[in-house]
Amino acid sequence: MTQTVQVRIFRLMLSGQTMTRQDIAEKLSLSMPTVLQNVTHLIDANILEECGTTRSSGGRKAKMLRLCPEAGQLLGINVGIRQVEFVTTDLLGNLRQSDSVMLPFRDEPDWYTQFQCALLDFFEKYQVDSSQILGAGVSFPGIIDSQRNQVVRSHILGVEHMGLERFQKALTCPVVFENDANCACFAERGMGRKNYVYLSLNESVGGAIILNGRLWMGETFQAGELGHMILIPGGRRCYCGKQGCADTYLSPQALERDGWETYLGRLAIFITNLRMLLNMDLVIGGQVGIRIGPQMKDLISKAAQLDQFARDINYIFPCIQQKHACALGAAGFAMEQFGDKLLHKAETTS
Numbered sequence: 326m327t328q329t330v331q332v333r334i335f336r337l338m339l340s341g342q343t344m345t346r347q348d349i350a351e352k353l354s355l356s357m358p359t360v361l362q363n364v365t366h367l368i369d370a371n372i373l374e375e376c377g378t379t380r381s382s383g384g385r386k387a388k389m390l391r392l393c394p395e396a397g398q399l400l401g402i403n404v405g406i407r408q409v410e411f412v413t414t415d416l417l418g419n420l421r422q423s424d425s426v427m428l429p430f431r432d433e434p435d436w437y438t439q440f441q442c443a444l445l446d447f448f449e450k451y452q453v454d455s456s457q458i459l460g461a462g463v464s465f466p467g468i469i470d471s472q473r474n475q476v477v478r479s480h481i482l483g484v485e486h487m488g489l490e491r492f493q494k495a496l497t498c499p500v501v502f503e504n505d506a507n508c509a510c511f512a513e514r515g516m517g518r519k520n521y522v523y524l525s526l527n528e529s530v531g532g533a534i535i536l537n538g539r540l541w542m543g544e545t546f547q548a549g550e551l552g553h554m555i556l557i558p559g560g561r562r563c564y565c566g567k568q569g570c571a572d573t574y575l576s577p578q579a580l581e582r583d584g585w586e587t588y589l590g591r592l593a594i595f596i597t598n599l600r601m602l603l604n605m606d607l608v609i610g611g612q613v614g615i616r617i618g619p620q621m622k623d624l625i626s627k628a629a630q631l632d633q634f635a636r637d638i639n640y641i642f643p644c645i646q647q648k649h650a651c652a653l654g655a656a657g658f659a660m661e662q663f664g665d666k667l668l669h670k671a672e673t674t675s
């Protein structure tokens with residue numbers, strides 16, 4: 326029971342906000358004695374720390390608390406066609422170290438051996454203490470079925486029904502696998518947004534949806550496969566077999582071919598359709614998201630011509646994470662999944 330309260334306090338503090346014991350009691354509907362006892366335990370275990378006092382409003386000043394960011398680390402890995410990227414983050418998702426190695430993906434034993442060596446090199450080069458790592462998240466460009474522990478399909482890596490056991494063996498810590506667009510989407514959380522849709526405009530176009538702060542997976546793990554919604558009926562042939570998919574019009578390659586004017590017109594149609602369906606903020610990510618800043622005004626005016634329901638087009642945003650988005654998001658998923666291990670550690674050592 327005590328453990329459960331500590332997990333709840335820990336999860337509340339993961340938002341990165343500072344708060345008083347009273348705030349915690351109110352937000353979690355706990356009694357003050359319960360909060361006092363559990364906060365003391367978390368401070369003794371170096372998971373929480375005091376950081377100043379509230380501004381005086383006549384009464385007694387209360388001490389502020391925050392999570393010790395350095396209490397543990399997470400590992401984020403992004404597996405791409407040509408290279409693998411490694412990052413470590415602290416408990417609050419702040420980037421600590423990052424590096425990447427050329428390692429063209431093949432689902433063969435020697436690839437996993439090389440992958441393992443590259444990871445050990447990364448730890449050594451940046452003096453990462455692997456005992457501090459609570460868990461790893463791996464971002465993978467394909468549809469992941471976590472229940473069956475496999476990649477259902479990755480067009481870009483040319484694999485189908487690929488088991489994930491070799492990855493698990495190559496890593497010495499607990500690991501969670503997630504689709505790359507889901508990871509990049511998750512890396513955009515923390516802006517106070519609870520609901521948003523993320524459009525991943527890369528060589529393969531994808532997306533993800535966050536509802537109430539959680540990833541919306543759909544019933545067959547394919548929610549947010551936005552690239553295969555038809556944008557131009559009877560249009561360009563897509564690798565999925567259909568014609569006119571968004572994938573063939575909104576990739577960076579399509580931008581090179583069509584130019585900004587045409588590209589933005591199509592993007593505006595796509596975005597306003599998503600807005601009608603979901604009625605939430607839309608974040609533009611991927612390689613196009615990184616470059617779209619100077620074009621935002623033009624995009625918004627094109628969307629304004631299409632959207633007759635909004636007074637202002639105030640729901641389209643370029644992505645914040647310009648580098649390491651997938652790996653950082655993967656580390657975020659690892660935090661969600663394995664962060665509580667820190668509390669078990671504290672429990673067994675106290």
Ligand SMILES: [Zn+2]
Pocket residue numbers: 552553563564565566567570572
């Ligand atoms: Zn398609």
